[in-house]
Amino acid sequence: MKNFNGKILFLDRSDINTDEIIPAKYLTELTKAALKPYCLEDLSLPGFDPKKDIAGKSVIVTRANFGCGSSREHAPWVLECNGINIVIAENFARIFRQNMFNCGLMAISLEPAVIDELFKLFAGTDATLTTDLENKTFTVSNAKTSKVYPFTIGEFDLELVKAGGWVSYADSKY
Template sequence: MKDFKGKMLCLDRADINTDEIIPAKYLTEISKTALKPHLLEDLVLDGFNAETDLKDVRVIVTRSNFGCGSSREHAPWALEVNGINVVIATSFARIFRQNMFNCGMMAIELSEDKIQALFEVGAGKTAQLSADVENQTLTATDAGGNELKIEFPISQFDKTLVETGGWVEFADKNY
């Protein structure tokens, strides 16, 4: 199972699409590692700089419809190769969401008020977040040590995919 804790980055925008997650010009790359330096390089968002803001990030919190656009696995792969195994939003594009779970990663959907609470914790860009898959809880901690605990929903099948490391590992184990 992957690691689901670390530095949290809040991207305050809806509809971040797969071309912004990993630009289409890199889809010819033959390894996940080749995608690593290009994560979010085309994302236009006030105050965001992909070269500096992604350092040591392990969790992204954003608004609605994350991963919209084309249905490519490269977008979750670019996150994964950068150590980002958790994305939290109010909603995801359906195929992107399933690709995350197929890779053993987590796409957690929360209500707008819970997302806003996470944005408040992550305002200083030094917040940490831990996702406990078994107990379906998130713990976000700000720079002052204040904690916010949130429960999250996950289907039993998606939970199993996460716990086994993704679809390939699940299929190897069960078929």
């Protein structure tokens, strides 16, 4: 199972698409690791510099419709290669969301008001997230405050996460 704890990268925008997560011109790379330097390269967001802002982050908190656009596994792969194993958003493009779980990553939807609160309390700080899978909660903390947030995850998606993805899950079951 992957690590679902760490520092948070806040991306304050909706509709971040798979071309922004990993530009199509890199889809011919032969390994997942070769994708690593191009993560979020084309994301247009004031003040965001992928070369500086991604390093050391394990969690993304963003707005609605994350992963829209082309249905490619490369988008979760490039996040995984960069150590980002969990994305929290208002909602996700359906195929992107399932590709995350198939890779053993987590795509967790929270209500817009909760996402707003996360941005208000923690964006722009050195915020960290700790995941308690058994109790289905996150604890988000910075130097000033700490808050626990419940989340939901389907039982099958949870099994995929615990197994490390679809391939490992299938190997253990079939």
